[in-house]
Amino acid sequence: MIPEIEQAPIAEIKAFQEGKLKELLTYLNTNSEYYKRLFRQHNISINDINTLEDLATIPTTSKEDLQKYNDDFICVPKHKIIDYVTTSGTLGKPVTFALTDNDLERLAYNEAISFACAGVQQNDVLQLMTTMDRCFMAGLAYFLGVRKLGAGIIRVGNGIPELQWDSIFKFKPTYLIAVPSFLLKLIEYANLHGIDINNSGIKGAICIGESLREQDFLPNTLAEKIKKSWNIELYSTYASTEMNTAFTECEHQKGGHHHPELIIIEILNDDENPVNDGDVGELTITTIGVEAMPLLRFKTGDMVKAHYDGCECGRNTVRLGPVIGRKKQMVKYKGTTLYPPAMNNILNDFNEVENYIIEISHNTIGTDEILIKIATQVPTETLLQNIKDHFRAKLRVTPKIEFHDKKEIQQLQFPKLSRKPIMVVDKRVF
Template sequence: MTPNIDLESTAVIQRLQEQRLQELMLYVSEYSTYYKRIFKDYNINPMEINTLSDLNKIPVTTKEDLQKYNDDFLCVDRKKIIDYVTTSGTLGEPVTFALTDMDLDRLAYNEAISFGCAGITSDDILQLTTTIDRRFMAGLAYFLGARQLGAGIIRVGAGIPELQWDSILRFKPTYLIVVPSFLLKLIEYAHQQGINPNESGIKGAICIGESLRNEDFTLNTLASKIKEDWDISLYSTYASTEMSTAFTECEAQQGGHHQPELIIIEILDEAGKQVADGKPGELTITTLGVEAMPLIRFKTGDIVQAHSAPCSCGRNTMRLGPVIGRKKQMIKYKGTTLYPPAMYNVLNHFNDIEAFVIEIDHNSIGTDEICIKIAAQNPSEGLLQNIKDHFRAKLRVTPKIEFHDFKTIQELRFPKMSRKPVVVIDHRS
């Protein structure tokens, strides 16, 4: 690993990445059944892949490739595998990822420097409010990263506001690792119990799974509602099992910083070409330093925008803005292109909404239809009209909206074997 590489010049960062890329090509050409087959089928000499621009000579790897040829990506004997994780399967069948001891060390390093990016030090105590079991990589990564950093960690796990507050008041953590919408439940419980969140000693939250910001980095509706009642720093993160790497905001909170010693990133248009600087495209990644299952030009399916202007924190790495949406979840609705996060932002405006799911389908003439199913505290025709008006004002379209009881919505949000809530149910083939 190369600590503080993010403070070096862009030229030094590129040289390091190209050195690591050459090492990766040598490694996969010897050990990866999948990539050896790709090199042969496309007549590619991996020893000629020496620069970042040379990468475009290699075809992209897709989620479907991972699902279909999962075992062919494994580069080590199974005796070397220490940990097994699976992807969440949001857009298809879950994929198994194996990690060696070296991969777990890399995961710990990734999270330790990610915490450091957000200003967390060995003097801090972190409260983990996400699961560490159920083959979930993120919880394990947080634990390993805190351990490497030397920070304390409290493994409370998901849910149960009463237990979360008991731990906050008992152990005095300084940061929470949390899905941001859960902070609203913690605030609600605190108010019910006469607890002042602002006197809890919590300085900030490392937020996962949901966006905090608009594309211009202003706080979105969800983050604004949190800040109204709990004046803590909110740090966005972006990560996935496939890349075993996180993009985490620094104190400037202007996008998640790239960790160049761990991953190469490309942002591609529909034709597979690099987009112009500052334009949105599909994040495509090449992992560096992964032993068990390295990936080359893996298309994440996430539409993002990169920012290359210097950051006030002094790092010279590219930053990723909030995920605009999943490529496969793009919706063409009444002449407007929508992604679910834009709808989340509208729905999070309403305090009366307890939970929701968004169902996407094709109608009889082959165009997209949206049905939003909502559980509300006080469902009424007035609330329904207010929601529709807000959609019309913010997104210029009004999807179909239905009220359902909370139990029905929760059953849709938490299907059997799910590790996290399913907010979008896409019935399109």
């Protein structure tokens, strides 16, 4: 189930996207109060935008713009809106996104081809381990995509390992949709209760929210820990509410594939110019086919590297490597530039670490400080020193590390109304 456009020559893909871009600009210039105002303020004639390169003449859109002018992005009358979702608000005030019936159909198509990219077929059954309520787009998208693909789905929701295993044995799913670190909790529960996980019928897991790969696509520590106990395939995905689109690994597991019929991507540097091939930059997206709230040159805040060489699966589309980090969470610490995912990978090396939270702040002279609060059943000086040594070996610096009560860290990770754990608390004032 590979869409024809994804196997087309690069030049054909580009021409296809340029046609879709012209349609989008006309639509925005007719229906979007925000973009009509933007075009007018910057004296932009949409007739002058004919190529993907011409996008550079249009100012980017930020998360702050969405927060400030949320309703101005809506392009349809209220009676056409049939669903509302909100962003998680990880780095600020949540944003509301409206969806029409056509948008939900697009969302279903996106997830269907993404699941198919990871090898899921019509005769498979997937167990959904994320929430569908609380205005969360991801759970709804997975359900719609599985339904569109024609496969079966079990909507268990997040958490509760005992319930997850009961459902696995009762309904016999072949794939799981889960946050990777939760798979470790399933493994831990299985070991405590004599469950033979490798005879459970699970072939693979579609993983969300956490990276599974290093930048060279080799498994990271988290993936290795899962695979050491559970002989299943792990497929990494990357998506966001703003994109309405997913980048999912194929069977070769060398980056998430771009769907050119759904989204235009740019990788930009700090000056908002395209980075050189192979360099890291901020993913900036333009959505195709979105009816209620399309976005033009939206800066996602995610730092990524694109890969342009052809994939063995037959797709000619760009592939995105693992997200290196959130641009706003970049830390300059003792002469080294860090992103929280690099610290996550080090902490995942230690089985003794039960949970943790990373706090970033400014010290009295205005430079960045890092404090990592760790919960463990063995709070020894030896463990503390081993973790510090590991940081020094891998990242060349050692942040401040403290042992804290597990419940205290859980309260920090799950503040009121949170839909997913918060692993980074940024206290810096810019």
